Amino acid sequence: MKQSMFSGGRRDALRFLSAAAAAGAWPAAWGQETFPAKPIRVIVPFAPGGAIDVAVRAMTEKVSLEIGQPVVVDAKPGAGTIVGADAAAKAAPDGYTVLVTTSSTTINNAGAYKKLPYDPATSFAPVTMVSLGSVMFAGPATAPYGNLKEFAAWAKAQNRPITFGSWGKGSSGHLFGELLRTRYGLNMQHVPYKGDVQALTDVRGGVLDTTFSSPVSARPLVRANYIKGLGMTGPRRSGGMPELQTFGEQGFAGFELAGYVAVYVPAGTPKPVIERLNKAFVAAIRMPEVSQRLVDQGQDPIASTPEELAEVYKRDAPQWLALMKAAGVEPE
Numbered sequence: 001m002k003q004s005m006f007s008g009g010r011r012d013a014l015r016f017l018s019a020a021a022a023a024g025a026w027p028a029a030w031g032q033e034t035f036p037a038k039p040i041r042v043i044v045p046f047a048p049g050g051a052i053d054v055a056v057r058a059m060t061e062k063v064s065l066e067i068g069q070p071v072v073v074d075a076k077p078g079a080g081t082i083v084g085a086d087a088a089a090k091a092a093p094d095g096y097t098v099l100v101t102t103s104s105t106t107i108n109n110a111g112a113y114k115k116l117p118y119d120p121a122t123s124f125a126p127v128t129m130v131s132l133g134s135v136m137f138a139g140p141a142t143a144p145y146g147n148l149k150e151f152a153a154w155a156k157a158q159n160r161p162i163t164f165g166s167w168g169k170g171s172s173g174h175l176f177g178e179l180l181r182t183r184y185g186l187n188m189q190h191v192p193y194k195g196d197v198q199a200l201t202d203v204r205g206g207v208l209d210t211t212f213s214s215p216v217s218a219r220p221l222v223r224a225n226y227i228k229g230l231g232m233t234g235p236r237r238s239g240g241m242p243e244l245q246t247f248g249e250q251g252f253a254g255f256e257l258a259g260y261v262a263v264y265v266p267a268g269t270p271k272p273v274i275e276r277l278n279k280a281f282v283a284a285i286r287m288p289e290v291s292q293r294l295v296d297q298g299q300d301p302i303a304s305t306p307e308e309l310a311e312v313y314k315r316d317a318p319q320w321l322a323l324m325k326a327a328g329v330e331p332e
Contacts, residue, residue, distance in 0.1 A: 035095055035273050039070040042098045045084025047077040051216050051297040052261060056100050058293040062284035081105045082116065089118035093268035095277060099124065103259045107317045111324040112170040114331040124264035126309035127274055128281050131299035132258040134234035135173055136218045138227045139210045140203055148231045148250045152184055161189035165199030165211035168192050170329045172259050173212030176233055178327035179254055203227055215240045216298030234258035239295040257319055261299060262309055274306055
């Protein structure tokens with residue numbers, strides 16, 4: 001009897017292994033059971049030392065402790081996040097290559113370029129949101145206005161275009177400026193910069209009337225009374241500058257959109273692997289020291305499920321792309 005049972009069990013096992021191998025199920029199942037079995041590479045498509053890079057490094061230190069494997073940050077800046085995003089999109093979908101980037105990669109680039117080496121909608125699988133990023137609108141400290149309504153009244157009284165800076169054509173700062181111009185009938189002219197630091201310097205020096213900027217860049221100048229914060233975009237006040245009212249609180253509708261930082265893996269990554277990564281990254285984001293580091297870098301922590309991130313993309317992408325079209329941003 002024992003011999004018969006053993007023989008039958010062996011035949012059953014062999015049939016299972018043959019079927020699994022034929023279907024490609026065995027390698028996937030094995031990978032899921034052992035994940036992660038080696039270091040994970042996190043691609044950040046921004047220069048080292050920037051706000052996103054600093055926040056990601058703080059987060060991945062905790063992720064490494066959570067999963068028991070080294071997590072190596074690989075900074076790949078270039079071409080408006082395209083270089084890093086393309087590298088992630090072409091990586092093996094096994095969970096060992098992760099992309100942490102802003103919504104520019106999956107939304108803005110779709111409207112700014114005719115052809116991308118990756119598909120913003122299908123090349124990546126969502127893991128979790130990391131944070132929301134508001135944008136500050138600022139003017140000189142000596143300006144005769146102190147809020148958005150006073151600025152709008154002042155701008156309408158001038159006999160010239162009012163200049164506003166941003167960190168580049170098609171950026172969220174550019175789009176918010178165009179929205180302010182068209183919706184509220186203001187004569188405003190966009191001045192693109194390579195970054196927001198120089199634009200802030202020019203506002204302080206009186207070369208530029210106003211600018212949109214990340215809170216982390218503008219905050220020291222506001223608190224030193226070198227420039228004046230007029231309003232913050234986004235659905236709620238920024239954790240880094242809670243004293244500054246949002247556009248919505250000041251009666252300026254349409255500025256509730258916020259860019260975000262999120263975690264992705266290449267499309268086709270097995271769901272159990274995504275769930276394991278989600279658990280690790282969400283745990284890291286919710287740690288007080290990581291949350292504070294995000295706030296210090298001008299981001300508001302907001303962990304999510306993969307499904308919630310997918311819904312945010314579906315909701316926000318059409319609105320951002322409509323803003324780009326209205327702003328006259330032509331794909332290059």
